[in-house]
Structure formats: C-alpha cells, structure tokens
Amino acid sequence: MMSKLRLHYAPDNASLCVRLALEELDLPYEAVLVDRAARAQKSPTYLALNPNGLIPVLETPQGAIFETGAILLWLAEQRGAQMPAIDAPRRGAALQWLIWLGNTLHPTQRMLFYPAQYTDGDSAALRTMTRARLTAQFDMLQAARDADWLDVNAATAQGCYLAPLLRWPALYGGATDWFELARWPRLRTFAQRFEERPAAQRAAVAEGLGQTPFSAPQPCNPPEGSAT
Numbered sequence: 001m002m003s004k005l006r007l008h009y010a011p012d013n014a015s016l017c018v019r020l021a022l023e024e025l026d027l028p029y030e031a032v033l034v035d036r037a038a039r040a041q042k043s044p045t046y047l048a049l050n051p052n053g054l055i056p057v058l059e060t061p062q063g064a065i066f067e068t069g070a071i072l073l074w075l076a077e078q079r080g081a082q083m084p085a086i087d088a089p090r091r092g093a094a095l096q097w098l099i100w101l102g103n104t105l106h107p108t109q110r111m112l113f114y115p116a117q118y119t120d121g122d123s124a125a126l127r128t129m130t131r132a133r134l135t136a137q138f139d140m141l142q143a144a145r146d147a148d149w150l151d152v153n154a155a156t157a158q159g160c161y162l163a164p165l166l167r168w169p170a171l172y173g174g175a176t177d178w179f180e181l182a183r184w185p186r187l188r189t190f191a192q193r194f195e196e197r198p199a200a201q202r203a204a205v206a207e208g209l210g211q212t213p214f215s216a217p218q219p220c221n222p223p224e225g226s227a228t
Helices: 013-024 068-079 090-112 125-144 157-170 185-194 200-206
Strands: 005-009 029-033 057-060 063-066
Touching: 005 013, 005 090, 013 068, 013 157, 013 200, 029 125, 057 068, 063 090, 068 090, 068 157, 125 185, 157 185, 185 200
Parallel strands: 005 029
Antiparallel strands: 005 057, 057 063
C-alpha cells in the first residue's frame, strides 16, 4: 500500500481539486495547511517544495509534485482509475481536456481573480475582457462532443479539476453577477451530480464549502485557514 501522502492546501484553493481526487481514490493523506494570510506559500520552506510559490503541493514517496494537472494525472495512474488506460480509445480526449483545464480555463480564471498580477494598467478592463473569455470557454465545453466525462456518474481527473472551476467564478474576482451556471445546463447538471458524491461531500465538510459547493456555491467557512 502507498505510504501516506501530504497535501499542502488552503481552503477553496486549487488544492481542492486534489483533495477531491484523493477522497475519490480513497488514498490515505495528511492535509497540511498553508496559511495564505501569512503568505506561507512564499516562505523558504514552501518554495523548496514548489518554487512557483503556488498551492497545491503533494508530497509523495517519490518526492514533491506541483501543478494541479500533474498531481491529478499522477494520482489517477497510481490506482489505474480516473483516467482511461494508456491504450484505451478515449485516452487522448481525456488528456486533452485535463490539460485544457490546466492550461486554458484555470489560467483565465486566475486573470479574473488576480488582475494586478497581469497588468499595471486598467484592472477593470482586464476583468471585463476576461469574463468574456471565460464565457466563451464555458460555451465551448458545454458543446464539446468528446467531453463525455461530463455526462457520466463517475469520478474522473477532469471532473475533479472542473468542479471547483465551476464554483469560483460565482464567488471571486469582483462583481460576480455575470456568472450564472444555469446558462450552461450540461455543466450545471455535472456540478449537481458531482457534489452528491460521498467523496465530494467529505471534501466540502473538510473545507467548509456548504451543501451545494459546485452548483450553487456560497462563501466557504473553513475550520482552519483562509481561502484568500
């Protein structure tokens, strides 16, 4: 059996994607709080694990891993679950969407939440443009024929990544009245189905996310730490 893993996390951060996967895979792990209020993610100790100073990090018997998508893929391959096998017909599409979430949708959201990191000019204008980009990206995912993982009652690495990305635009990044998940019925159905899974419910309790964390999110009330 794999030795216990250590997830360096902050409530309602990207580490939530990894916690969801760990809970779904029923892997033993220790959750280690990164105190964002004290900027612990920029401390020398944390930077030794992730030189980017970002959350999450997963410590494994083979060493520390950063980047959410890389961690999710590594976890999936430890148990032969949450991703199609290497020679499976759907492997390519599954990888495509996992990487798209990490390379496209998630970075676009970061621009919305932290505009000052991307411009020294008009943050309001950047946020307006970014909301339009996110809308187009959600439109594309809603219509994607090869994203069949959206439509099944099964935990996938892509699903563990997407669920929090459907939560955050409703809560963070200034004005949130632009975002209404009902505009994308397929994504809303996915969110409702996903949050009913026992693993998602355990993660929601651990981070104080409420009863409908993905389909109708409310601000988190974590037992420790802070989301911002």
